[in-house]
Structure formats: structure tokens, C-alpha cells
Amino acid sequence: MPGTGNELGRRQSIPILYTRGTHYEVGFDVGRTFGSLIESFVNSSTALNQEYLPAYNTPGGKQAYDATLNNLIQNYPQYIKELEGIADGSKVPFYKLFLLHIDDVILPTVHKEGSKQPTGCSSIAINLKDQAILGHTEDALSETLNHFYFVSAHIISDKPQGRWNVKEEKFTSLCYAGHLPGYTMNYNHHGLVFSINTISAKDVQPGKTPRHFLTRAMLGAENFLQVQQILRDTGVGAADACSVNMTFLQQEGDRVFHNIEIGPAINSSETQLSALTISCGEHFYHTNEFQRLKENQANPLMLLSSKCRSETFKNHHPPSTFEDVVEMLSDTSHPEQKVFRDQPNDYVKTIAVGIFDCKKKTWSLYSDNPKHNEPLVVLPLVLKNSKTN
CATH class of the missing domain: 3.60.60.10 (Penicillin V Acylase; Chain A)
Incomplete structure (x- = not known):
């Protein structure tokens, strides 16, 4: 498993990608360029691996996932294509990336409270x-x-x-x-x-x-x-x-x-x-x-x-x-x-x-x-x- 960001200490580095194309092409370029970062993050994400994935693997969680995805395919298909591009470019499964985007929405299908992590800005x-x-x-x-x-x-x-x-x-x-x-x-x-x-x-x-x-x-x-x-x-x-x-x-x-x-x-x-x-x-x-x-x-x-x-x-x-x-x-x-x-x-x-x-x-x-x-x-x-x- 790739090392987490914490193991590296705080890096003085913010990479930037300039890209042009369709939604899928831009997403693919992002995934291809930053594939190792994306894979590392997906592997180390406690929220994804300890909360969202277990919720997804329940009938209620899968139902919430499918209902949300179907809504977005109907109303925002271009952003689903963009996310598919990121998944294909990085070789990280789409469903894992999609779970990061619906986060708390999937959790109450398993337990009443959403995430308890004190994230914020x-x-x-x-x-x-x-x-x-x-x-x-x-x-x-x-x-x-x-x-x-x-x-x-x-x-x-x-x-x-x-x-x-x-x-x-x-x-x-x-x-x-x-x-x-x-x-x-x-x-x-x-x-x-x-x-x-x-x-x-x-x-x-x-x-x-x-x-x-x-x-x-x-x-x-x-x-x-x-x-x-x-x-x-x-x-x-x-x-x-x-x-x-x-x-x-x-x-x-x-x-x-x-x-x-x-x-x-x-x-x-x-x-x-x-x-x-x-x-x-x-x-x-x-x-x-x-x-x-x-x-x-x-x-x-x-x-x-x-x-x-x-x-x-x-x-x-x-x-x-x-x-x-x-x-x-x-x-x-x-x-x-x-x-x-x-x-x-x-x-x-x-x-x-x-x-x-x-x-x-x-x-x-x-x-x-x-x-x-x-x-x-x-x-x-x-x-x-x-x-x-």
C-alpha cells in the first residue's frame, strides 16, 4: 500500500495540471497525471474504507448509491463522464471515487448519524x-x-x-x-x-x-x-x-x-x-x-x-x-x-x-x-x- 500523506510530513508542493478537452478527456488527463496520488488517497482514506465502503456493501447503502447515481446520470451526465475519466485514467474503480462524492448521504441508511469526524473549513x-x-x-x-x-x-x-x-x-x-x-x-x-x-x-x-x-x-x-x-x-x-x-x-x-x-x-x-x-x-x-x-x-x-x-x-x-x-x-x-x-x-x-x-x-x-x-x-x-x- 502506498504511504499516506502523514508519513511524508507536510510537503511544500502543490502540483498543477493544465488540460483542455471534453469532460471525459479532462477527467482522464487528471486521473492519468495524478494516478499515484489518487490511488494512495483511496487506499489510505479512513472515511472511505471504514465508513462508506461498509455502508455500500449493505442493501440500504447500495440502494442509496444507485438512486443517487441514477439522478446524476439524468441531470449531470457530463460530470459522471468526467468522474469516469478520472477513474479510467487513474485505474481506480469508479464506485470508490463516487462514494467519496456522496460521503454522508450513504451513511444514514446504515446508522442514524452520519460521519463523526470533525472535518471542516x-x-x-x-x-x-x-x-x-x-x-x-x-x-x-x-x-x-x-x-x-x-x-x-x-x-x-x-x-x-x-x-x-x-x-x-x-x-x-x-x-x-x-x-x-x-x-x-x-x-x-x-x-x-x-x-x-x-x-x-x-x-x-x-x-x-x-x-x-x-x-x-x-x-x-x-x-x-x-x-x-x-x-x-x-x-x-x-x-x-x-x-x-x-x-x-x-x-x-x-x-x-x-x-x-x-x-x-x-x-x-x-x-x-x-x-x-x-x-x-x-x-x-x-x-x-x-x-x-x-x-x-x-x-x-x-x-x-x-x-x-x-x-x-x-x-x-x-x-x-x-x-x-x-x-x-x-x-x-x-x-x-x-x-x-x-x-x-x-x-x-x-x-x-x-x-x-x-x-x-x-x-x-x-x-x-x-x-x-x-x-x-x-x-x-x-x-x-x-x-x-
Whole structure:
């Protein structure tokens, strides 16, 4: 079995793949290029091997798997083809990669509670006249350390794809090994910049659209109305929950950020949505709990971590600069529930920190605590029909 990321220690390395083609071709190139990372991650993933696979091997779990897959084949066939490409390119079975994408959705068919691992992320947005920043810690189970990469893709289809009839997508996304783009921190050529915070809803809905596919579809969005349409997913609705922190770099008028909480479509064919606007002069942060939606939450360890990280942010003065965001996302002051997580025996580690400077149109990526390290890379945000803000 390949060594896990933890055995290697924290590497100062984030590989990037530039790729162009159909959904399947892009997926295949990702799988072929990062096959060893994907295989290593699949072999070492405790969530996959100790939770999702045992659930899949039960009648209820297989039924939830099939119902969810059939929904996606009908509504998002292009992303299933993309994932098939990753599986074929990496020579890792499709069903294992698909299980990583439906995660908690399959678990309540076996036991009432979903995953109990305290995974999650922290996001901070500041929207001032002279500063517009979105910062994010990418926190994941410790074996995810060193199992991630950038995908910069230009996908061109000969005919409209999926329920939103998308023919072209161009984006850059930080991806966990073997995962579709869209569920960490990302931007597309229309100027959409966004980060994701996982929320563990108690009443997940097998057969509906997993959050990972909703956020994958966001990479094709041209404006805020399209983002809302994608997340609302009318006719099906979300299977689970997350929070989206976002802005458009080229929007008309004053810049606004949005935080959108999405909750599972319970007794409904439409996602629960709660959108908050962060106007000029305001700041905002989100961890891994519902701040506005009144929905039951699972995973007490994640909730505890979220509340502690939120309290830590409240102890800082209101952020107004890039450096303030670095300081907050680097915070290790809490004795147990730190913002930047890197304790030797932590189940969860901060695998990367990203900060989008929406004025300078840059994306700074740190593979270690940004308070003590320079960014490993600063990527320019390359946009379609770029305008002066």
C-alpha cells in the first residue's frame, strides 16, 4: 500500500495540471497525471474504507448509491463522464471515487448519524473600498495531507451538457485526489470566486443531488442568478448541506460578497437556501454550521470545532487588510480547536490556506501556516473579457 500523506510530513508542493478537452478527456488527463496520488488517497482514506465502503456493501447503502447515481446520470451526465475519466485514467474503480462524492448521504441508511469526524473549513470575507479579500483554510481528514492538486481546465462540448445546457467551462480549482473540481476553493473565467464550508445535516436525502455536484456545476456559472438556480436545483434538490462564500470579480456596480447556506431538500424537490449579502464596509466569516437555516445538524465534534473557531475570530479586531486575514486563518491560540490545525495527532489538519485578492486578481496558496511562511504560489486570476474594476 502506498504511504499516506502523514508519513511524508507536510510537503511544500502543490502540483498543477493544465488540460483542455471534453469532460471525459479532462477527467482522464487528471486521473492519468495524478494516478499515484489518487490511488494512495483511496487506499489510505479512513472515511472511505471504514465508513462508506461498509455502508455500500449493505442493501440500504447500495440502494442509496444507485438512486443517487441514477439522478446524476439524468441531470449531470457530463460530470459522471468526467468522474469516469478520472477513474479510467487513474485505474481506480469508479464506485470508490463516487462514494467519496456522496460521503454522508450513504451513511444514514446504515446508522442514524452520519460521519463523526470533525472535518471542516473556515472562510473569511472582507469587503471594503480599498480591500476585497476572500480567505479560506482547507481542512480535511489528516490522510488528505499531500493528496491534493490544482486542475486548470478548459472544457469544450460539441452540444449543451446537463440540465443547465453548458457548452464551455474554464476554471481553476484546488482538488482533493480523485475528486471532481468545485468543492474547495475555485474561480472561473466569468470571474466567480468561491470557497466551500461543509455542513453536516442530520436529515440527508439519498437519491437527490450531492453538494459536491452542485458546487461542480457552479464552475460554469456566469452570474449570481445562475448560481442560485444551480444551488436551488428545482425538480430534485440537494441531498446534503454546505455553505458557499462567493463574489464575482466583474460584476456591475458596487462589489458584494454572498454567503449561501444550502440545506437538504426534505419533503421537497428544491434545495433550502439562505443567502446573505456582504456589502461594502462589511466583513463576514463562516465555519461549519448553519448560521441562518433552521435545520437539524449532525456531527457534534464538527459543531464544537466550528463554534470554537467562530469564537476565536470574534476575539480578533474586525479584519480590514490581507494581513488581518492571514493572522486570523493562522490562529493557533485555542488549546484544542485551533483555526490552523497541525497538531501531530489531529484527525483533521489544515492542508492548505488560500487567499483571493479580488482587487489585485490574485490567488495566494500556502501549504503551511501563512503566518510563518510565504505563499507557495500566487496565481493570477485570468478572466474572460476582463474589465477594469
